[in-house]
Amino acid sequence: MSRPPRSSRPVSRRPAHGGEGQVRIIGGRWRNTRLQVPQAEGLRPTSDxxxxxxxNWLMPRLPGARVLDLFAGSGALGLEAVSRGAASAQLVERDPALVAALRGVVERLGAGDQVQVAAGDALRWLETAAPMRADIVFMDPPxxxxxxxQVYERLPRHLAEDAWLYVEAPAGAAPLPPADWRLHREGGTREVGYALYRRAAATLRGDLNATPSA
Known part of the structure; x- marks a missing residue:
């Protein structure tokens, strides 16, 4: 697939729709919790x-999972994961207003023991943070x-052996991950393509351990 042009500005993810808004957590113990979305360049919360x-794709893997939400934005992905049973989530966000909003909602939910918010550039965080062995990674950059x-290059040191990776990209221009990832499911809208991958070694091991069909 073709790759979108690169930019030297690793700003907060997702194109803004203009003005402050809200998204909601749609499932689990925090269902219907509203998350404030400050106006910010590069912010486009994943739709309900x-x-x-x-x-639905991730449900069997969520209980007890360690989640890494890069370019966290509104936090809708990482917080949704914890709401639905993930053990913890590390949210990484550069924009100060979004960081403040994320920390506010974590405090409001009483989730400080499960959800950590790191303020800073996601690429730098991947290079300098202690390895976390994430089970699920959400990757939706601007x-x-x-x-x-650049994220693909820096990500392996933070992954569990059988990690899952969710990627969003412009429709028709989704960049493929390296060969050590295998596609599990994919979908799209008019503007956005999205896909869920699993590390290839885990996929192959599962295939080898599967019961042969009759």
Whole structure:
């Protein structure tokens, strides 16, 4: 697939729709909790419909999972994961207003023992933070910045052996991950393509251990 042009500006993810708004957690113990979305360049919260699809795919893997939400934005993905049973989530966000909003909602939910918010550039965080062995990674960078390949390069030290990776990208221009990832499911809207991958070694081991069909 073709890759979007790169930019040197690793700003907060997702194109803004203009003005402050809200998204909601759609499932689990925090269901219907509203998350404030400050106006910010590069912010485009994942839609309810796409998140519902994603978490249906992930449901068997969520209980007890360690989650890494890069370019966290509104926090809808990482917080949704914990709401639905993940053990913990590390949210990484650069924009100060979004960081403040994330920390506010974590405090409001009383989730400080499960959800950590790191303020800073996601690429730098991947390079300098202690390895966390994440079971599930959400990767939805600002489309204009074209950061997918740079994240792929820096991600392995933070992954569990059988990790899952969710990627969003412009429709028709989704950059493929390295060969050590295998596609599990994919979908799309008019503007956005999304896909869920699993590390290839875990996929192959599962295939080898599967019971042969009759």
């Amino acid at each position: 419909r796409v998140r519902e699809t994603l978490f 489309f204009a910045a074209g950061l997918w390949a």
